[in-house]
Amino acid sequence: MGITKTQIFDKRQNELAQLFKILGHPARIAILQHISTQNSCICNDLVEEIGLAQATISQHLKELKSIGLLKGEIEGKSMCYCIDLDRWNELQEFLNSFFNTTKHNCC
Amino acid sequence: MGITKTQIFDKRQNELAQLFKILGHPARIAILQHISTQNSCICNDLVEEIGLAQATISQHLKELKSIGLLKGEIEGKSMCYCIDLDRWNELQEFLNSFFNTTKHNCC
DNA sequence: TCTTATTATCGTAATATTGCGATATATAAA
């Protein structure tokens, strides 16, 4: 046991859960906020500003990339991680559609 | 290691992450959908419809209650779990405010 | 080419989550 039984849920349920799950870590929230509002998209800057080890930040960046939220570009000898705004809006709509279609009660 | 370093993040970041995290499991998504769109709010019905053990469903219900999304009321000898619509809307706005304030790129 | 700087990946330890059987608790009905 301990393994999530994804096979008993449908595609949309698993997708929604996966998106929520990846957003469900404060370091990843902080990364997104830094990139967006602090004008900091260089991996090394994030390491210093957030205060986790470089390997850890790199791992979190990888997960955010896995759902398409971030795209990384080589900037000299650094990596510039930027938010994919199209994907960002797509996800926001997807999550909102979940919230809106689940807004009714049975009693 | 292995423990999330919540102390280096601020209250809002931890709150957001906690909400996303709890929504980040397909069983909990399914529970919310069943309650809302299948008119099924009795714990035992959910057990049968979702196909996880009763103990497991009970645990997931507890987590959804922990962020205020569900409230349970005694209905005869069963429990009726309903979505707290005020809290639901509050969360939707909270998540949208995160999405909207993080919608800019540094480059 | 050699060195330096930056990021990714590997391996591993600590902790958290998931799932379930067993059991406790609570309520309704007999």
Place this chain on the structure above:
DNA sequence: TTTATATATCGCAATATTACGATAATAAGA
């Protein structure tokens, strides 16, 4: 009161996540 039904909690095993040091890979500049 006794029995049946429904839910919560406990304890545990399996798996996943988090974090980091060490190291590999890559690119710029001396």
